[in-house]
Amino acid sequence: MRQAYAFDHFRLFVAERRLEREGRIVSLGSRAFDLLVALAENAGQVVGKEALLTRAWPDLTVDEGSLRYHINGLRKALGVTQDGSPYVANVPGRGYCLVAPTVVIAHPPAAFVPLAERRSGTVPRLLDRMVGRDEDIRKIANQLLARRFITIHGPGGIGKTTVAVAIAHQMLNAFEGAVYFLDLTVLDGSAFVVSALASALGIVIQSNDPTAEIVAFLRERRALIIFDSCEQVIGALAALAERIYLDAPAACILATSRERLRVEGEHVILLPTLEQPAADIAITAGQLLNFSATRLFVERAAAHGYATEIPDGDAPCVADICRKLDGMALAIELVASRVAMHGLRETAALVDGRFRLLWQGRRTAPPRHQTLAAMIDWSHALVDDAEQMVFRRLAIFVGPFVPAAAAAVISGPAFEPDRVLEAIESLVAKSLVAIARNGELEEYRLLDTTREYAFAKLVQAGEMESVAKAHALYLLTTIEEARAPPEGEPVELSKHTRKLLVREASSALNWAFSKQGNGRIAARLAAAMAHIFIEFSLLRECRSWIERALQTLDEGSRSIVLDMELDAALGHVLTFTEGNSERARYALLRALEAARQLQDHRSQFRLLSRLHMLYRRMAKYDELEQLSREAQSLADAIGDPAGKAAAHNLLGVAFHLVGNQKAARQHLETALLMAEFRHIKPSHFAFHRNPNIALSRCLWLQGYPDQAVASAKPLASQGAAPDAVTYCIGLIWGASVFEWVGDWDSVERLAEQLRAHALRYSLRPYQAVGDGMAGQSLIRQGDFDRGIPMVHSAIDVLRQDSYEMYIPQLAATLAKGLADCGQADEALLVVNNTLDRVLLNGGALETPELLRVRGEVELARGDVLTARASFRESIALAEEQGALSWQLRAQTSLARSHGPHDTDAEALTTLAHLYGQFTEGFQTEDLAMAASLLLERDKACFSKLDG
Template sequence: MDDLERKLKMEPVARDKELVSFGPFTLVAKERLLLKEGEPAELGARALDILIALVRRANEVVGKKELMDEVWPDVIVEEGSLRFQVAELRRVLGDGSDARYIATLPGRGYCFVAPLTRSGGNKPASRHSEANHRHVNLPSRLARTMGRADDVSAIATQVHLARFVTILGAGGIGKTTVAVAVGHELVEAFDGDVLFVDLGMVRDGNFAANAIASTLGLSVQATDPTASVVAYLAEKRILLIIDTCEHLIEAVAALTSRIFAAAPDVHILATSREAIRIEGEHVYKLAPLPCPPDDPGLTVETARSFPAAQLFVERAIASGARLNLDDAEAAIIARICRKLDGMALAIELAAGRVAAFGLEQTAALLDQRLNLMWTGQRNAPARQQTLQATLDWSYELLSEPERAVLRRLAVFVGHFTMEAALAVATDAAIDNALVFNTIDSLVTKSMVAARPLGAMMRYRLLDTTREYALRASIDAGEFDEVAARHARYFRGWLDQVGTEWPTLLSAAERAPHVAGLANVRGALEWSFGDSGNTEIAVTLATTAAPVLLAMSLLAECHHWSERALLTLDETARGGHTEMYLQSALGVSLMFTRGGSNAARVALNRSLLLAGKCGDALDQLQVLGPLHMFHLRIGDFRTTLDYARRCALLADDLKDTAAIALAHSLSGISLHLVGELEGARAELEAALHPAPISERPAKIYLGFESRNLARGILARNLWLQGRPDQAAVVARETVEEAAGMEHPLTLCIALIWATSVFIWSGDLEAAEEHTDWLVARATAHSMAPYLAVGRAFKAELAILRGDAESGTRSLQECLVELHSAPYELMTSHFRIALVGGLASLGRLEESALQVEEAIRSIEVNGDHCYMPELLRLMGRLFLKRSGPDPERAEKCFRQSLDWSRRQGARAWELRTAIDLAALLADSGHPAAARDLLQPIYEQFTEGRATRDLKAAAALLASLA
């Protein structure tokens, strides 16, 4: 090792050419030596030959036959020998565990995919295959990024090492292009988890975290989703590219600082015109493209060796310009590139006009305009000087129709379709044909970007171009007319696609509509603004509300619904519009702020208006949320009333979705009040509704009601003595909810499934689902569900013998749930607390908890827990220092009566076990056996569950 190091120091130039580094490894091919962190790695000769061959052709697929011919030139070997050696090579490299080095392409061969540094540089040479990437939103990479290969490689390396890199530079210099290229370069290194967030669409720093949450596919349940984003990313390995940060610099600084500190495996690449200036940030200043020198003897060959000239020539030819590309034109091109300071965007804009004006005239116009701008704005911020001058110039080079259309297109936020552009930009002065042709022209001039999204082409003004166009001289009245058409178009768009939203449950499915939603936000902001239109504002907010609910964008739904209600004039109050807005406000308040009185007032007001001026479906849309509201606050008797009202309305509607919802709500209420047979019938009817209407109505509740019905059915089956079926249905419910990628629905499913597993004694499954619940609730800021998850953890601790900490934690969780208020699981956790206190010998406290729980049930109506509470009271009478068998037996008999009336065989079995044990201890074993045996024999499944095993053991002892 010492001799090799001396050779490398003595002959640095020669040896550098032989060095190839990747990860912790250095390959010296001529020496047939592989080093790992400076020490020789033990690698066989054939495996080393394979490594050298793959590295020599990095990022290319090397066929299996090619490899075998190179490694075994004079020997005929089977393909198995190659597979064996590749496996050995991967083992030594730690491929797949420490990093990704060699990719297998089935049926084709192998490819070395790790970033390489050759000849002592730090230039990752990887260009990864994009066949298997998992990312869905990373913009397409340009076929060629002129002069940026070294930047891309250097930034990719820095992102790996430093974790947080900001690409810094003036507007139009190419920051986004380079960031996208880096993202594609690192896709394999991050196993496809590269996410691109464009903050250019976000105008308010308060919504920066929302943009990241939406890209991640998170359901935002809180007004500020920062904590959700940070919690979600804490355990992830992701490259997060945040583009266009300068206008939200303070918000981005706060957000990225928290992500960087809390998520050690998240790497951040940002683009900005100024440094974010937080700890951990490494700034990469993106230089302008190198330009040809001011040299009288400049030749075309020399000029074309400079990236700025390469870019100009390529874009000019692509736009239809005819160039001679001789030395004279090379001098003009060089002058243009220097005048534009090598700014990529400015060069593209200039090149796009050569076809119309010719090379010399383009250069002359450019000289005249930029001279004025540079002279007048030297004291302006550097980020505005060159870009502002370039955009001024390029704007004036446009024809008047192009300018007019560009100004009108600036109203769009992010991507838009040709249909939208025609609807918004067209009026009496500019017809459809002119708009269509002008957009095509603007695309060729790089003023408008175009790319396919799904099956349709989408268009977008570059952020800087849009900002410039918005500031261009335009009559205020004209802009307001355009903005009004924009708002009306997206109000109609919401009507058209609104029925699809409840089914768009994944980020990939939502992607084509994200830009539309961004435009809806933009339209809402204008409509409610000083020069907006209150009539449009209110109708747009009303139309947007169900879509925002379906997407679980509850904070936004609350914001716009509340604002619209405040804007309503007296003529609109008391009508359909207020009814819809009050309903949306109530639902969003219920999930973001718990069982607040404001939510109750809004929902009751909406129901009053629905009865006054709405139809049956309108009333049903409000009764569903009111049912959920009263479930959450623990008013179970009232929920049964709402469920019955829903059933009557659904009957009148003859609508499949309405009838399914009514069955679901009825089943949940009947289950909780202890009418188990009726509950099962309703729940099964909700899951398998008879198709009555061809196009069932879409009912927006904020969660999937059929999944909730399935979760309650699992509990119902367990109580009815079918524990195995209950476990199967519980798992199916969670699996279905997880597939929806809808966090709120998943949390609800996990709660009911966990209760089933705890009742069955399957503590491992209960713990697994509890951990999942806590993780989801934490990531999405669902405070009540997080408290439920922690309460389950405390209950599990008690069941496993840690009564001290479990009881203490459970008491804290109950206080938190009471304050929410979220009382849906209160009785369940009080039962668990009774067991914990009893285990600690705190029998008086335990008895008080039982009495309080029984009083609460008598008031609220969740009688399904009454048999278990009476059983626990009987056990407490036996545990006291002065046991009272008579009172204990009385409680057990009462519990049996309740169980039999409800059809709750599970509670009946538990109570029968305790009463039989009491009878046996009192000298009546035959009576004990006669009591327990027939109850035990009613069970046709679940013999491996905790309660049935206990019953079998007791019967054996009695025999």
């Protein structure tokens, strides 16, 4: 007799690993079952978390998150007690308790299945461990009884047979043992299908076609027939299954197949791959157990002798392997079995090699599951020659593809596009091609392992070069036709399409630049893809392809249009990857001259915008207005409203940077009011940055701190920026507003966002700015030992890259910090050198602040009269620029320079006048300081009156 536990309506059979509720089997995962046994053995008592972890994961170290996950699953399966409380209670800080009292009962072995009805040997042995399929088994088992005919559909190695075997064991009780499992892979052909089923049912065959006898036998019997691996005998099996479904209403059918049977009564369930962590999330070793794919990998690696505990640093490596294997159970098991031999990271590297297809699995596995190659061979052998040709040629696509792309690349004089699409549909039905859902768009893809197999077939067939050329030409034609259609305006490719092009382009360019490739196609494709690479912030990749194109082109392959496109892209990417170099400037100027020769107004506008960015990064602000005016003339000539709005934006930024805030605000707000600007797409010649980036700073300078902050806050949202560069600029310019209002917590937060984002996209100058911002925050907190070196270092990096734009703001804080820690002479040197460089190019919006900081440093050196002169110079220039906030700040410094016993009535009166011009922002740092000084003056006046 065997031991079991009874509580309420449940019976827990330990040896059989079965839980029943009122005679019906309750589906439980293996971990949840182990936890329930441990709780049942100690019913009414608290079982500690460590004890439960040891019981359910005896050979693994996992975190409490995994325990909570499986306890929640157990609670869901058990439901609640009569009083509405869960059967498993959580005792905080201690563990868990099964609240229902249990009774130990004895039962005979296998008493739940009538032995007279059981056909021993027809159902394969249940696996000891199965990962990630509990919900699939439950769903299919529930539908099977209602639908009667279910096909588990999916590619080889996904786990269809494993799930079918589990369902067979789970349904033994429901069908009173009448479960018949047919492994169709052992048959020599379709002719033996019917006789194999008759033999399994124990029917004595009395005719050449025993179908009628099978149907008669099953007509009044409740039975479950499982047909495993139908794809090789699909025709005969489909006819037999349909006949049973129609004429034997008490029987149920469960089929597993790489191809749908497509007969009456069939309900297809596509078995999903195992769950994998998303590529864009950070993951720890403990969290690997929360995903079925990575949990299977960890368990199978341990089972094959990998005794090392996976550290958090290697968890992303495991997740990446499982993603490359598309969550395919067989592939994961085969790869995990190699970890003990090669190590985790070496195995990860080997996964990218094709010989992983030949890694051996379990000796006792079916031949089709011995290796990944054998698994795919099994399906490949079942398709005709035309489908095999399409299959191997699809390997040229590295990611999802649309039908039109496949037809364009694969079709030819002897193989029409319609035949390509028909072949793809057949390959989908046979699980060699997967459907990649993207909303309503129809897309397909080859799973990574399948693609490796198909690619080898493509090379063996000698078709690699011709298909690679067709693939590259398709990409080139798609982009060039969108940018310059025969009629009308350029066509905006969807963002998803552009992402697909980026993925495919790297592969196509690698071929095109190879010895077997075509240099002319390579150069044209590199030029055509440049603006898309830039859009997705793939700047270093873009630079690499452009430089290779320029090196590859000979005189016979060159053209003024191609040279213009290559130079335009090179100048742009060099700006962000090499710094604001003369090489970048000359490349843009060459491209602009070519555009002028071609009278290509749109390209001229785009290049003027790029030069505008280069010059403002170099702080050559005196060049900006002329460039902006030329862009405005081009926009007028083109007649495009979006171009006119972008020209206003260029002018607004130009005036803002030179210090004409009134004109700047006028142009920026004009751009914002023009609705066309908000709908400019990346492919549009006038695509430009959000005017709010500059307008937020304009608003503060003109004396509207609250409006400035409201405008700056959205700039910290990555979703508001179309690319990495724009996001960095938004963070920096937004942070300057927060710095000016005295919100240093926000400055520190934005600095961290900037540093992380710049590091991710290898944007060294922006990372330096982020370091400088972080250093500014430290200086303001009084941490001079850390802050001053950080700002010094940031300025040095920016100077090396000729990136002068953000240096004045950093230098102002640095000088103030040096003065505050007693290094006033060095502070004066910093501020004077910065002022000299700024004034060399005609001055800038920061000039009044630099003059004010110089006055503060001179004050710290005890040179009061010189300091007051600097303050007055700052005030006059701020007034000229229309920068009320700079005026207030400098006037406050001037008023404070007199001290409590040496007040200057005129300075305070002017300060009061300036303060009175503000209508908002009274809680910000500068206004609060001015108010404090004015309050002290008022107190002094009252004191004199009282006296």
